[in-house]
Amino acid sequence: MGYKVAVVGATGNVGREMLTTLAEREFPADEVYAVASERSAGAEVSFGEDDVLKVQDLSHFDFSGVDIALFSSGAKVSEEFAPRAARAGTVVIDNSSHYRMDPDVPLVVPEVNPDALPGYARKHIIANPNCSTIQLVMALKPLHDLAPIERVIVSTYQSTSGAGREAMDELFTQTRGIFVNDQMKREHFTKQIAFNVIPHIDSFMEDGATREEWKMMAETKKILDPQIRLHATCVRVPVFIGHAEAVHVEFGTPLDEDEARSVLRKAPGVTVVDHRVDEGYVTPAECAGEDAVFISRLRTDPTVENGLAFWVVADNLRKGAALNTVQIAETLVSAYL
Known part of the structure; x- marks a missing residue:
């Protein structure tokens, strides 16, 4: 049986990647609809190597008869249109932040908590989940099953594609501009992004954390x-393209680093590249276009009891x-539809 699938936000970075991924993985779809805002209506987007889809206007799109809608068009759009699609009988898989902490909406990474899916x-x-959270819990889950995790300290190094196509353009324009004077x-970042790093993603909260940092904490829980x-x-x-994370974990019981490396190598969707030599690790440049979550630099953290440190890299537009x-x-289609 084939399904009818709509990709909402089909002209954005993630929406285009969704269409590519559906085609690459030969998702059992009889029909695929590309949907976006009114200003993109009538444009064409690629689906697979040979097919081209004409973009339809979200404000007039009829979800009745659509089995699954993949949303990647921002929280405000999801807030307005996801319930409308759901009322039409469509199952919505929303990539925005709007529903992540809703207790009646499952927050799912299939390799980590597929048992939450029936809550849909x-x-x-x-x-x-948030892109930085996904790659983190992919690494934490097999370790948590082995020894209970008590505390995690994580520093992220997140690419500009996480802020959208225009943010990537700003990095390119600023980099070129430096060389030609x-x-x-600055339009999308609070400080210069070319040849710089900015410890600020999303808005600040009262306790000094940013919402991106809060999301990682709340979503992991x-x-x-x-x-x-x-x-x-x-x-x-x-x-x-590509997010990296330096992760320090404290466990409730002892965990040998060799045992941790062994269990991570067996984890679905995880690839361990951990050689203590030059180039024996993965960086964002190598992970772009790849599906796996890569783990490197795995070692004991001697500053805390039962501590482990490692480096995690993934393509934020893909996984x-x-x-x-x-x-x-x-x-969803294999088990519930």
């Missing part, structure tokens, strides 16, 4: 274990967004 029936909506222009204590510092770096969304849809 309450609202016909499933939330896709153009005036520096919801997905993995509410007892885990997590502190994050999220940083934007001058990279186009951090589009791929995870499509994997949720695959799990």
Whole structure:
């Protein structure tokens, strides 16, 4: 049986990646609809190597008869249109932040908590986690199953694609401008992003954390274990694609680093590249276009009892967004639809 699938936000970075991923993984779709805002209506987007889809206007799109809608068009759009799609009988998989902490909406990484997926029936909506959270819990889950995690300290190095296509353009324009002595222009970042790092992603909260940092904490608790204590510092770096994270974990019981390396090598969706030689690790430049979450620099942290440190890298547009969304849809159709 084939399904009717709509990709909402089809002209954005993640929306295009969703269409590519659906085609690459041969998702069982009889029909695929590209949907976006009125200003993009009538444009064409690629689906697979040979097919081209004409973009339809979201404000007039009829969701009746659509089985699954993959949303990647921002929280405000999801707030307005996801319930409308759900009322039409469509199961919505939403990539925005709007529904992630809704207790009636499952927040799912298929390799980590597929048992949460049946909760979609309450609202016909499933939330896709934040990109930085996805790669983190992919690394934490097999370790947490082995020894209970008590505390996590994570510093992120997040690419500009996490802020959208225009943010990537700003990095390119600023970098070029430095070499030709153009005036520096800032439109999407609070500080210069070219040849710089910015310890500020999303808005600030009263306690001094940013919302991106809060998301990592709250989403990890919801997905993995509410007892885990997590502190994050999220940083934007001058990279186009690929998020990296330096992670320090404290466990409740002893965990040998060789045992940790062994269990991570067996974990679905995880690839361990950990050689203590030059180039024996993965960086964002190598992970772009890849589906796996890569783990390197695995070692004991001797400053705390039962401590472990490692480096995590993933393509934020793929596993951090589009791929995870499509994997949720695959799990949904194989087990529940």
